């Protein structure tokens with residue numbers, strides 16, 4: 001069983017168009033898939049479920065879609081307060097917090113604090129996130145620490161994989177074992193570029209609003225049949 005599953009939830013817009021509806025209708029429907037997949041992940045003993053909900057590039061979508069998506073996430077995540085408490089789920093967001101509206105951020109931080117000691121599963125919503133942003137912010141924080149060490153006459157922190165990973169926004173979270181992408185697209189789209197170095201990828205044509213636990217189970221089954229060698233010989 002994978003410890004960490006990450007999902008690129010794709011295809012809400014196309015699903016809405018198929019129904020003759022606006023894009024936000026698809027995002028709304030996608031919330032039901034989020035709920036079902038979270039429940040299923042917790043039931044199957046997955047420790048970390050991360051969901052790519054809004055990329056750095058998504059800020060360039062039309063204003064009404066951006067504000068609609070933010071409102072929807074605000075409403076659906078904060079509405080699950082009781083579910084998180086009852087099911088012992090820790091909630092976190094990862095991404096560029098500086099770009100989020102202050103009222104949304106304050107509520108999110110409150111929910112993160114309230115659920116911080118929950119231990120059954122961690123649900124991570126990747127919000128205003130991109131892989132290049134993550135690597136860049138890690139590099140600048142490391143550079144700042146080096147500058148500070150030099151200024152203070154202290155030892156400069158040596159750099160290796162593990163040290164660099166500790167500067168990433170996902171520090172302390174195991175790299176994803178499995179990445180699922182819905183809607184038939186087969187690319188990484190600037191997502192967890194460092195963290196997916198040895199991740200198994202699973203692509204499905206199912207559009208996100210149609211993706212349910214049965215589809216999730218199929219992805220887990222495929223994962224279980226993979227032979228992970230990490231560049232070594234078995």
Ligand code: FPP
Pocket residue numbers: 009010011012013014015023027028030031034051052053054058069072073076077125
């Ligand atoms: C990609 O579909 C989906 C998104 C950019 C948004 C995903 C957000 C949700 C499902 C809302 C709820 C989220 C949480 C965490 C409660 P797309 O719009 O790119 O679809 P398209 O490729 O068909 O246009």
